[in-house]
Amino acid sequence: MDKKLMERVQKLMKESTVKDNYNCPKCRDLGYTFEMGEDNNEIAVPCQCLSKKRAVENLKKCGLSDVFKKKTFESYKTLTTSQIAAKHKSLKYCKGDFQNKKSIILSGRCGTGKTHLGIAIMLNLIEQGVNCRYVEYNNMIISLKQSVMDELNHLKEMEKLLNPLVLFIDDFLKGKTTDSDLNYIYRIINSRYLSNKQLIISTEKSMEEILSWDEAVGSRLVEMAGENIIYFDENSLNYRLK
Numbered sequence: 001m002d003k004k005l006m007e008r009v010q011k012l013m014k015e016s017t018v019k020d021n022y023n024c025p026k027c028r029d030l031g032y033t034f035e036m037g038e039d040n041n042e043i044a045v046p047c048q049c050l051s052k053k054r055a056v057e058n059l060k061k062c063g064l065s066d067v068f069k070k071k072t073f074e075s076y077k078t079l080t081t082s083q084i085a086a087k088h089k090s091l092k093y094c095k096g097d098f099q100n101k102k103s104i105i106l107s108g109r110c111g112t113g114k115t116h117l118g119i120a121i122m123l124n125l126i127e128q129g130v131n132c133r134y135v136e137y138n139n140m141i142i143s144l145k146q147s148v149m150d151e152l153n154h155l156k157e158m159e160k161l162l163n164p165l166v167l168f169i170d171d172f173l174k175g176k177t178t179d180s181d182l183n184y185i186y187r188i189i190n191s192r193y194l195s196n197k198q199l200i201i202s203t204e205k206s207m208e209e210i211l212s213w214d215e216a217v218g219s220r221l222v223e224m225a226g227e228n229i230i231y232f233d234e235n236s237l238n239y240r241l242k
C-alpha cells in the first residue's frame with residue numbers, strides 16, 4: 001500500500017473510533033447483541049443497557065415530583081421499632097413478593113412515613129425496570145370527576161390508572177367518600193385485580209375500616225396483598241419519647 005493511501009486509511013480508522021462513542025459500546029446502542037445459538041444460528045439477546053434505559057424512561061413518567069424522587073430506602077429514617085420492621089418488610093417485598101405479583105399496603109397514622117416508604121418501594125421497582133405510577137388519592141378522584149363529561153379524556157385518565165404494572169395510590173380513602181367515588185375506586189381495584197397488576201397503597205385506614213366501608217373493595221385488597229399488609233403500631237411511634 002502506498003504511503004498516501006495508508007495515511008488515508010489510518011485517518012478513516014481514527015474517525016470511526018471517534019464515532020464509536022456509543023452510550024453502550026457493548027451493543028452500540030442497538031439494545032441487543034448477537035450470540036451463537038445451539039444450531040449455530042445467530043440469535044438476538046437483549047443487552048443489559050436496555051433495562052437501564054427503560055428505568056430512566058419509567059422514572060420520567062412515573063408521576064413523582066423531584067422532591068419525592070429523593071424518598072429512597074436510604075433516606076428513610078427509622079425511629080421506632082415498627083418503622084424498622086416496616087422498612088425490613090418493604091425491602092423484602094421488593095426482592096421477593098413483588099415477583100409473585102403481590103401488592104403491598106402501608107397502614108398507619110400521619111407522620112409514620114408511609115408515603116416515604118411507598119415511594120422507596122416504587123423507586124426500587126423502577127430501578128428493576130418496572131413500569132410504575134404514583135397518584136395522590138384525592139387528586140385521582142378529582143381528575144376522574146373533572147373528565148367525566150369528556151369521554152375520550154376520561155378514558156385517558158382511566159388508562160393512566162389501569163395500564164402501569166404498579167400503581168401507588170397515596171393516602172387512599174382520605175376524607176369523605178361519596179357513592180360515585182366508590183364507583184371509581186371499585187372499577188380501578190377490580191380491573192387491576194382481574195388483570196393481576198399490583199398496587200402500593202398508603203392509608204390512614206385499617207383493613208377492618210376499609211372492609212366495613214366496602215366489602216368488595218376491601219376483600220380484593222386483602223387478597224391482592226396477602227402477607228404484605230404493614231401496620232405502623234401507634235405505641236411504637238412513641239418509642240423515641242420513652
Ligand SMILES: [Zn+2]
Binds near residue numbers: 024025026031
Ligand atoms: Zn447495550
